[in-house]
Amino acid sequence: MKAKIYGYARVSTKEQCEERQLIALRGFPVPERNIFTDKLSGKDFNRPRYQELMKKLRAGDVLVVKSIDRMGRDYEEILDQWRIITKEKRADIVVLDMPLLYTRQTGKNLTGTFVADLVLQILSYVAQTERENIRQRQREGIAAARQRGVRFGRPRLDVPEEFWLLKERWECREITSRDAALRLGIAQDTFLRWVHGK
Numbered sequence: 001m002k003a004k005i006y007g008y009a010r011v012s013t014k015e016q017c018e019e020r021q022l023i024a025l026r027g028f029p030v031p032e033r034n035i036f037t038d039k040l041s042g043k044d045f046n047r048p049r050y051q052e053l054m055k056k057l058r059a060g061d062v063l064v065v066k067s068i069d070r071m072g073r074d075y076e077e078i079l080d081q082w083r084i085i086t087k088e089k090r091a092d093i094v095v096l097d098m099p100l101l102y103t104r105q106t107g108k109n110l111t112g113t114f115v116a117d118l119v120l121q122i123l124s125y126v127a128q129t130e131r132e133n134i135r136q137r138q139r140e141g142i143a144a145a146r147q148r149g150v151r152f153g154r155p156r157l158d159v160p161e162e163f164w165l166l167k168e169r170w171e172c173r174e175i176t177s178r179d180a181a182l183r184l185g186i187a188q189d190t191f192l193r194w195v196h197g198k
Contacts, residue, residue, distance in 0.1 A: 003060035042073040059090035075128035
């Protein structure tokens with residue numbers, strides 16, 4: 001049976017556009033009917049279109065992606081998927097942004113396979129390290145902002161004069177906290193927070 005060429009594109013949210021990836025895949029060329037797209041996070045590989053693609057992939061087929069991070073974000077999982085595709089399924093992978101990862105060219109000899117696997121491990125490690133550094137910088141930035149007195153979340157509402165009367169009526173069990181909140185035009189949680197001085 002003739003080998004097939006498949007393409008995979010991924011964006012993290014429905015608002016993001018995958019068009020640049022699709023243009024690159026079509027230009028390879030990957031037939032339109034063989035392009036699979038997910039609009040989901042790359043945190044794992046439980047994505048419907050990716051799973052569908054994996055069921056179709058056979059020995060000798062080629063999987064094309066624009067860049068390695070379109071496959072996923074997790075270092076260990078990318079390596080695991082790479083092994084499944086190239087070793088178990090015996091299909092080839094083409095990463096358009098990184099010719100060194102083009103197993104169809106490098107994978108015909110032991111040195112080529114070693115180079116592709118080594119480059120993949122380095123890239124995956126660098127990508128994961130950068131993500132961890134970004135998260136660390138975000139945490140440090142938030143902590144520094146809090147020390148400067150920056151408040152996060154919605155601004156606090158001013159307590160209106162009418163609140164005090166409604167609070168008294170609530171304490172006397174004349175009205176419920178829900179009714180009091182409705183009269184003030186606020187959430188019930190906000191009313192109870194004000195009651196308890198938070």
